[in-house]
């Protein structure tokens with residue numbers, strides 16, 4: 001089925017079911033939540049009598065995007081499941097997709113595995129929120145300012161304000177149309193995403209000061225629980241800081257490894273402005289996009305092994321660039 005037909009098929013499934021459960025990946029980011037809550041709102045705007053549940057663990061930092069609903073086992077019966085922004089089964093939050101009679105995946109990550117009956121995957125889309133916006137415009141669903149706010153936050157978070165490569169003319173066309181149609185005061189939305197407490201800026205300075213940079217252009221920092229405590233930030237915050245280290249002459253790819261005592265794992269966030277890093281991340285049980293990947297590791301030795309591999313792809317990249 002081609003993509004436009006599949007979007008219309010998704011619409012017909014939404015229309016058919018009185019009860020719809022929408023989830024996304026664990027550890028939600030603004031795109032996961034924005035696409036999830038934006039789609040919920042879009043369905044309810046068109047079909048006010050349907051029951052729509054946006055489920056999964058909440059993330060307090062992103063409360064402004066909207067409220068989540070509680071999942072209960074009854075919802076497995078006679079509900080349609082929609083999974084957003086999640087390429088693999090193990091990262092689906094709160095529900096088991098297999099237990100639903102019909103399920104839909106809508107995702108922009110490179111394909112990992114099939115776990116829904118219908119799968120709409122567009123890895124050229126900047127974000128899941130962009131695909132939801134496209135779904136709205138290609139079907140009888142409607143856009144409102146409330147929906148636009150959620151989708152805009154998802155799109156600018158995943159593209160870093162249209163900075164990343166998977167920002168395409170289509171992204172601009174859809175967003176431009178959305179802003180025109182809803183009068184969205186989009187600059188207002190930046191405050192939610194970019195206003196930060198001073199302690200985080202200080203911590204960012206600490207990372208910039210202490211990051212190890214190899215001669216091949218790989219930069220990394222091991223953030224210990226002690227460092228997190230000293231600056232009073234959590235492991236997830238430290239991981240998200242990885243986006244601040246783009247556009248540095250001496251660095252082609254970089255990573256932040258932060259110790260998370262709560263889950264007794266090390267969260268690794270890896271970014272690149274050239275070398276392909278998701279293959280390397282996959283070797284260590286992680287995954288993600290070509291230039292933005294993540295891993296969860298258990299030991300310091302694993303970090304060191306991963307650093308060696310990432311340094312290698314930087315070396316190869318550097319050599320190609322120089323020739």
Ligand SMILES: [Mn+2]
Nearest residue numbers: 031085127128
């Ligand atoms: Mn996403």
